[in-house]
Amino acid sequence: MKKIGVLGTGAVGATIGKKLVELGYEVKMGSRTNGNEKAVAWVKANGKGASEGTFADAAVFGEIIFVCTRGEFALKALEQGGVENFKxxxxxxxxxxxxxxxxxxxxxxxSNTNSLGEEVQKMLPGAYVVKALNTVNCEVMVDAKKGGGDITMLICGNDANAKAEVKEILAQFGWNDILDIGDIKGARSQEMMVITWVSVMSTLKTPHFGFKVVKP
Amino acid sequence: MKKIGVLGTGAVGATIGKKLVELGYEVKMGSRTNGNEKAVAWVKANGKGASEGTFADAAVFGEIIFVCTRGEFALKALEQGGVENFKxxxxxxxxxxxxxxxxxxxxxxxSNTNSLGEEVQKMLPGAYVVKALNTVNCEVMVDAKKGGGDITMLICGNDANAKAEVKEILAQFGWNDILDIGDIKGARSQEMMVITWVSVMSTLKTPHFGFKVVKP
Known part of the structure; x- marks a missing residue:
């Protein structure tokens, strides 16, 4: 099993990291500093297979890396992680x-003529960026059933092998309806969809739902 | 049954107008000029119940008015229709x-901090604007089955009575899963969703699909 780096100590990073450890992956959580309080607590809670370090430590460790920071910190986290470490x-x-x-x-x-997914790919030209999971709540990300069981996960990216690799992990998270919408420009759609997600979440008063693509 | 004005002679206006005539409504299609070639052809094709005229004619005639022009012409069509005629x-x-x-x-x-739906409401402060139907292909708009039968139609607007009125028409179009996401600001979500729709349409190579909100 490949080693995984998770950038970000918030709910998204902690939840994805926990699930990956449960699945048997070795996971290093990265943050701005070694010994970050939340990262240390996460390691303690998840035991064997879980470790923590700087963004660079996590980037070097991971053969696959999840970017789970808040949007406004994502590019800075990659910079601090060392662009060459994602190659x-x-x-x-x-x-x-x-x-x-x-x-x-x-x-x-x-938005519109650009996306954060595209900016991540531009910052890491040697990496294979796949936009995924950003359209649902983090509990649903790692357990598709919590979103209704049969919702659609949109993914995109420029590299077919990387997308295949991500699809395998998504399948382990319970996703059985994954729709590949093409190259990384699809991140525009996936990020805009989040605004619709917020409206529906505010209406339903729960983050436990999702959008399913249905056809006749 | 209320009289209906339809602004716009394109596929969306023609399809919605046709369906409304079939349902027994009297419908006047409005365009920039009386005797517009496409409007005249539409009247001929739809017979009794169908008529045409200027945007102002359609606005005066309609007790409910559908804005079906291309986005960039919508505000101009309302202006030409006479803002007071929508009161x-x-x-x-x-x-x-x-x-x-x-x-x-x-x-x-x-997008983002504004939407066309909000601009329409601002231009027509005396009217009750409801954003609806913009998130699917026009054939699906008037026949929800064509989109998979059980997809979710998001609607929004500031007036509860107007939304109830629109829901009744949507039910006649076959919509049985209608989700009211609140005031007209919801148009931001509904319009952004169209970009996701385009990505999925390009992937599936058909406009006959939709997004269903699913819950556990």
Missing amino acids: NKTVVDVSNPLDFSKGMPPSLYI | NKTVVDVSNPLDFSKGMPPSLYI
Whole structure:
């Protein structure tokens, strides 16, 4: 099993990291500093297979790396991780360029003719960036049943092998309806969808739902 | 049955107008000029119940008015229709602020902290604007089965009575899963969702699909 780096100590990083450890992967959580309080607590809670370090430590360790920071820190985390440390690796971008500064609903500070997924790929030209999981709540990310069991996960990216690798992990997370919408430009769609997600979440008063693509 | 005005002679206006005539409504299609070639052909094809005229004629005639022009013409059509002619009426905004000028995927020329639906409401402060139907192909709009039968139609608007009125028409179009996401700001979500729709359409190579909100 490949070693995995998870960048970010928030709910998304902790939840994805925990699930990966449960699945038997070795996971290193990365943050700005060694010994980050939340990362240390996460390691303690997840035991064998879990470790922590700087963004660079996690990037060097991981053969696959999940970007789970808040959107506004994602590019900085990659920079601190050392761009060269991501070379030839699959990078799963889970982050969203959400701006809550103007109240609800949030807006996207990158959108339309660009996306955070594309910016991640531009910053890591030697890596294979796959946008995935960003369209659902983190508990649903690692347990598709919690979102209704049969919802659709959109993914995109420029490299077919990297997408195949991510699909395998998604399958281990319970995803059985994965739709590959093409190259990394699809991140525009996947990130815009999050705004619709927030509206529906506010209406249903639960983050435990998802969108299923249905056909006749 | 209330009289209905339909602004726009394109596929969306023609399809919605045709369905409304079939349902027994009197429908006037409005365009920039009386005797517009496409409007006249539409009247001929749809017979009794169908008529045509200027945007103002359709606005005066309609007790409910559907805005079915291309996004970039919507506000101009309302202006030409005479803002006072929409007063106290339900206005269903089906238009999308799509910009195809930079190639695929299209972008939205209004988004994030504003939407075309909100602009329509601002231009018609005396009307009750409901954003609806803009998230699916026009054949699916009037026949939900064509999209998979059980997909979710998001609607929003500031007036509960107007939304109830629109829901009744949607039910006649076959929609049995309608989700009211709140006030007209929800148009931001509904319009952004169209970009996701375009990505999925390009992937599936058919416009006959939709997104269903699923819960556990």
